[in-house]
Amino acid sequence: MRPHKAEAVVDALNAKGILSAIVAEMRPSEEGLRMIQGSMSRLLKHSGKDPYWSSFSRALERGWK
Structure with a gap:
């Protein structure tokens, strides 16, 4: 999703009673996969x-459904 549209999606979901929030953002792969909390990365x-x-x-091989 384009970053500038994320807030509109959250608003639309919330308007339909679906609680939602932005919890992450996509960054260039060169930056690696990071978790950022406050000032810690x-x-x-x-x-x-x-x-x-x-x-x-x-499970499929065992016939589970």
């Missing part, structure tokens, strides 16, 4: 693999 590491998908695949 720390680099987050990602393993590159989302464990959800291997669990999902196993």
Whole structure:
């Protein structure tokens, strides 16, 4: 989403009774994945693999619905 439209989306959702808020922003990938709280910034590491998908695949193989 374009940053300048984020507030309008939040307003539209809130007007329909859907509580929402802006909680993050997209930055250039060169900056890495960071969590910023107040004046603190720390680099987050990602393993590159989302464990959800291997669990999902196993469940499908076992016939779970």
